[in-house]
């Protein structure tokens with residue numbers, strides 16, 4: 001059951017992240033169109049071949065996002081998917097595209113996630129203090145039971161998970177900090193990364209301000225502007241495209257809560273079920289993986305993914321992290337393009353950073369960050385507060 | 398903009414009414430005999446809707462927590478450091494809360510907790526917070542408002558009487574294209590809508606500019622804030638330092654050259670927050686702007702923190 005590896009990534013675009021965007025602001029439909037254009041050019045696939053899209057919400061159209069995009073881009077679609085899984089949306093988009101292609105529903109699917117600045121009309125009333133991913137709408141459980149206590153945004157929930165992990169298994173701050181330091185080493189070989197040229201040590205991480213115990217500033221992603229898109233097509237069409245096809249051979253998806261308070265067991269993250277399904281579907285084991293690209297909004301997310309996805313035993317990630325070099329040139333390459341911690345978190349495109357990280361390596365296009373003999377990648381997506389998680393297994397054709 | 402408080406729904410109202418009576422009510426499923434929180438119309442275990450309420454003992458343990466050193470949201474800046482807790486009730490369900498009356502170094506995951514029902518008369522709501530069950534572990538920390546000696550409060554009846562007071566209606570300088578242009582240059586805003594063409598409008602933040610009068614340096618009051626000439630008198634407070642605490646504005650009409658805006662201000666709210674460095678008084682001042690046709694142009698709310 002599941003994918004048979006008959007769909008593949010044929011091309012992508014990942015915009016260079018910017019802290020202070022220089023270009024003219026574009027509406028998200030405009031950004032979507034530009035990302036699609038660049039990703040299709042990268043693949044060498046024509047616009048008229050596109051018959052599917054997967055998109056997250058579009059700022060200009062609260063409803064009917066796929067139809068709005070189809071009309072704007074001039075597409076006729078057999079697959080029009082709207083995905084709403086936060087940071088897991090990108091990985092979720094890729095398996096949905098692959099499934100539709102294997103079913104024969106679509107042949108070329110563009111998955112794009114704009115994350116650039118948008119023009120602000122004078123009439124717009126920006127909320128002075130937006131609640132972000134936390135819903136303060138009347139009737140929302142969060143509005144009643146969580147937000148009034150200040151439990152909102154992301155830091156608090158991740159820190160609560162980290163403290164609970166520490167109480168159960170012991171907390172090694174240096175191991176967590178090493179994740180950030182090793183990824184920074186990779187970013188220092190990637191001129192596109194927002195922290196290119198700024199190496200950090202474990203002590204630098206531990207000496208950065210405490211934000212929410214036990215999480216330090218340098219263990220948290222920095223939001224930046226950007227955008228990313230990926231073209232998924234059939235294995236056959238990908239073989240006639242420009243690059244080495246990157247087949248999607250396994251996936252898993254799991255979600256069960258939004259606010260950590262209501263998770264059945266916060267220490268058994270959804271990635272466990274997602275990863276075991278993905279590995280079984282691909283028919284490969286952890287030893288077959290050449291690199292991992294793990295959604296790294298916080299260092300604790302990486303640590304718990306390493307354990308729950310089965311790369312090391314539960315409670316033993318600190319030992320694992322200390323005994324491996326996680327940089328692109330190390331013995332366990334993790335986020336070889338810098339990860340979001342060092343590349344920058346480009347909003348909803350942040351999840352696509354990991355998909356493209358794997359595709360780029362398998363295609364052999366990672367330049368100074370290339371992992372040698374890279375044929376198989378483990379990719380994770382993570383939305384909410386470790387509450388919605390997706391795994392992809394990518395393999396070179 | 399004020400802090401968010403719970404707005405009960407028809408389904409959840411018994412829970413909130415229960416807290417007001419110092420009772421924690423949990424939904425109970427008569428089909429599978431489980432209890433759960435938060436209230437739902439169906440049981441999350443079996444989806445039955447044959448539900449009633451059961452009173453929890455109130456005792457619980459600390460499932461996990463964090464101490465947030467930065468506000469989780471600007472509206473909670475006065476609560477930093479925030480002792481953000483997930484409490485596991487004796488009956489099983491977990492609940493989002495905060496810890497009171499506990500020093501940082503005494504907080505332990507698994508520690509026994511007991512509820513504190515924090516009633517807010519103004520909001521007509523009771524929040525459920527927790528403190529250590531073992532009184533030996535209690536101590537100074539972000540403490541519940543009711544623990545403060547009343548005499549320490551700056552919110553005397555005299556100060557509270559200022560809530561709702563309004564200023565005179567005052568008209569500002571007539572809006573001109575030249576004034577808009579200078580404002581845009583000063584704020585590095587080059588949007589052509591504000592600068593050229595026949596239908597120039599003012600940028601949103603311009604709305605208060607016609608009411609800024611030049612004040613000679615030597616006639617500035619001690620706190621550096623020029624007095625407005627609208628007769629709005631500030632309450633007498635012990636705290637003399639004024640901090641800008643935020644600005645929210647809502648627009649209803651464009652502002653164009655030739656418009657003459659009229660403004661009336663009002664004390665929307667005055668409240669006090671206590672922190673490690675003493676107490677601060679928050680004043681929310683709402684200003685309503687109308688134009689010469691009597692149309693409402695904008696409403697803004699300034700938060701001023703006195704400490």
Ligand SMILES: [Zn+2]
Pocket residue numbers: 426427428429430431440441442443444445
């Ligand atoms: Zn039930």
